Amino acid sequence: MLAYRGAWRRQLQKIKRRWFWGGARGVAGVFLALFLFYSVVTPPITHTIWAEQRRLGEVDRMWVPLEEMAPVLARSVVAAEDAQFCRHWGFDARAIQAAIEAGGSRGGSTISQQVVKNVFLWQGRSWPRKVLETLLTPVVEIVWSKRRILEVYLNVAEMDEGVFGAEAAARxxxxxxxxxxxxxxxxxxxxxxxxxxERSARKPSGFVQRRARQIQDGAATIRADGRADCFED
Structure with a gap:
């Protein structure tokens, strides 16, 4: 009887492992299909946009390709959010280290990580989301070009309450x-x-104005030193 029970437990564990790895492969296949699909097709909506739409009743958004945005906008966003965007593979070790040293008071996420979070996952600081973000970001870097990553980011990022993307924000x-x-x-x-x-580009606080001046200088710097080459024509 004991031998029978032991064999049954081993068989059950094999079945569980088989189901687990089968499920993991299935989830990975779904994400890969989405990565390939969204490399050429506009993402119809994101979890954040959907959540804000439910909360506010409506949101302002319109997709525009990167070539229909002022190049200085792309450079400014990269200078502000991820100055090493063209030189990393999805993670910026120096930014992560700086975030750790700051005790979490500043972010260490790259634009690539933010795209993964905004398009494929959800907001928040939960460990499951962070693990998925860490696993998926390198895949997006492989499947998408840097230019595509930035284009998607500039179209899905929230730039005012209920305002998503460069088109809606500029207008x-x-x-x-x-x-x-x-x-x-x-x-x-x-x-x-x-x-x-909490910040406004229309009525900028003193902090936002000072930050904008720094960003303007940074945008000029990354253009001059080649750190904008991966997304510039």
């Missing part, structure tokens, strides 16, 4: 299309990105 803040943004306007939008519900 709300400055009354122009994203292709007509000046260097100063682009820097102000980039300065808002970490906290769009």
């Amino acid at each position: 709300k803040y400055f009354g122009v299309g994203p292709e007509d943004l000046s260097a100063r306007q682009a820097a102000l939008i980039a300065a808002v990105l970490p906290n769009p519900k």
